[in-house]
Every structure is written in C-alpha cells, then in structure tokens.
Amino acid sequence: MAPPSDDLKLLGSWASSYTHRVQLALKLKGLAFEYAEEDLADKSPSLLLYNPVYEKVPVLLHRGRPVLESVIILHYLDETWPEVPLMPADPYDRALARFWCHFVDDKLGPAVGAVFASPSDGQAAAVEQVHENLRLVERELREGAFAGRRRFFGGDKIGVLDIVLGCGSYWLAVFEEVMEVKLVDPEAFPLFHSWLRDFEEQEEVKAIIPAIDRLLEYARGVRQMMLGLSTRQQ
C-alpha cells in the first residue's frame, strides 16, 4: 500500500508519453496520487492556471503548487522522495543521463514524430533520420558510456533515462504498423531492441502503458486527420 504522499495530483493525457513518464515514476516510487485526464482540445481552467506558458500536460501539483516539464518533474520527484532513486548518484553519471534525456526530447522524439507526420511519398527521409538517431543510441549501448552495463540505463533497475526513452518508444511499434515502415529492425538495433523488450516487460511499465490496440486506434485516427488536412490544403 502506497504511503500517503501529501496531496499529489497529476494533470495528464492518456496517450501522452510525457504523462506516462510521470505516472511510471510515481508508480516506481510508490507514491499515491490523484489523476485528472485533460482533453487537450478543451483545456481545463486548472491547466491554463497552472501552466499558462505552455498549456501542456503533464502538470504535477504537489500541495497545490505546479511542477512542469516531464524531465523536471522526474528531478523534482527524486529530490522530494529520494527513496527508490531515479537519477544516478554520481555527478558524471547524472550528466550522462541528462545528456541522453535531451537527446530523446530534442532529436529522437521529433524524428519519430516526423515519420508520423510525413506525407505518403516523403517517408524515406524521415525514416532515415530515425535510424540515424537510433544508431547513435545503439552505438552508446555497444561501445559508449553504457556499454557492458546491466539490463537498463539505470543499472539493474529502471532509471530516469529508461523512463524517458522507454515512454515513447512504444510509438515505434505503433507507427511501424500504421505507416507500414520498419523503424526498429532487431538485426540493425539488437541492443536497443533487447533493452526495449526488457523495459516493456517490467510490471510497472505494463501497468502504465496503454494497450497497443488503443494506441493503434488513436494513431490511425490522427494520421487520417493529418492526411485529410493535407489533401484539403493542396
């Protein structure tokens, strides 16, 4: 039974990988919280009040005060509830984790998003961009800072980088099906592939990530809408 964690509330969106990051972190730390689903097409007064700058989820409210931006929230959780740490202890390892979190948010994530948004005849370039980024991750796992480490970037247990990279990587399988492209060939990215498989098998992860059918349905709907919009614009 989770210990009382004095007034934690999460504003989120069920299909948002940024929201999943925070939900997973809360689960790993055993923190109880109230969840409020945001309809991003009809934002609640709370969302506009607590995140006026970006009007985005996730927003973590702790004792009524907002903490914003998923990676910042993960840091906040670690600093407020240091048991079950998400960040490594050593400053250099922390720097590595932060570096790769930025990589996910600045490079890999947008590249994957670009595949999804690409017109039917413009996929190849977007897919290559994803592969280029995945190659960098694979290289790091094979011969870089994380080479020879244990199952996860965080060690034996999931850490912040596993959470940040993992929550979102399930979109790869979804987009592969919806867009009919190969994004993660296990032969081309064996270490990434096996890491992802291990990540997705964790109990806490299984409890957080929505069922693939829901994600597929959602992605198909968004894709159709995008294509519909682009044909109308021509």
Added chain:
Amino acid sequence: MGEAKQVKLYGFSLSPYCTLVHLALKLKGVAYEYVEEDLTNKSATLLQLNPVHQKVPVLVVDGKPVAESRVILEYIDETWAEPSFLPSDPYSRARVRFWVDFFYQRMVPPSYAIIRSQGEELEKATKEFIEVLRILEKGIMEDFPRKKGPFIHGSSPGLLDIIVGAGNPGTKAIEEVADVKLFTEEMTPQLYSYVHAFLSLDLVKNTVVPYDQVLEAIKERRMMALSSSKE
C-alpha cells in the same frame, strides 16, 4: 575536499553557450585549460569527445567528456559545491529549471529570426522576442519574489543569472545590427537590473568576449543571411 580535477574546456570564443561554461567554472573558482575550436574545421578530438552532436562546448573532467551547455552547468554545480547555482529546496529548483528550459526553447528561435530577417518578418520576430522576455520577467518576479541580493539567485549569481546574463551581449549586438529595441529597463525592469548586476562583476567583465567582437560576428551573420535570402 577531494583532489583537484583535470579540467579542459573545448569551445568557440563567440559561442554564448561556451561563455556560459567559462562563467560557471570561473564563478566556482575552478582551474581549467581551454582549447579554442575552429568550427569550420573541427578537431578529431572534438568529434571523438562529442560524436553525437559534434558541437562545442564540451567539458572534459579527468578525461571524461560532458556535452550540452545545460548539462555541463548542472554537472559543474554538482561537482564543485560552492557557490551554489541552484536553490536548495526542490520546488524552487524545479522553477529555476523551468525558466532555464524556457529561455533555451523560446529565446533562441526569435533571436535567430531577427538576425536573418527584414520588414514584416523582422517586426514579427522582434515582437516575439519582447513577449518572451516579458513572460520571463513576470515568471521570475512571481517565482523568486524575495530579493536577498542583486541577483535572481540572491547574493551570488545562480543558473538563471549566468544564462540570461551571458546572452545579453549578443542581444545588445542584435539590437544594434538589426536596429531594433529588445531589452530595456522600461520593458523588463527586473531582468534589466539582474543582468546589469551580473555584467558588472569583475569576473564576468574579464570573461565575456569583447563587445566589438560580438558585434562584428552578428553583423557578419546578418549580412550573410540577408544576401543569401536575396538569391
């Protein structure tokens, strides 16, 4: 206190991201070696140290490289404790990090747009830049209301002071080159006073690149951008 570490910074003098790291190291009193990179002809060492982005700054501490200025700044803060760059309570730290992220996300694009544009596009980018500064001013006033000193952080400069302060000479140069007003005491009085306090420090004055060099670099960038857009 542990043994002194071997610290080496790979950078480019005109990169404000590199200036940030110089400032952080100097504020912490860290002795370091500096290597100036020719960005048109990057050294094999740099490419090896930062294979992912192949960019400066890269800080190498006892042979281990750290890249990305934001990551480097937090690493410096955690490795050399005094003077601290972040508040001690988690909520205030989250707010500082939020505004650092905001600055990187929202400040950089309009500043680049101003450099390369004219007419309507320039006007639009200028308005955006001013609006971003206004949001930052309001946010900092709300989040850090009790002035315990001349800096956002308090009696000594912190992360936000360094980042906003280091960006200022570039902003000034852009104002001059593009003939626009971006950062004034009337528009953002709090930020203005914080930046002034930071740039008045001897340590900062001795670290930042001479203004005429910054101006020259921005002039050149604008000239190149405007001439290429005419082709």
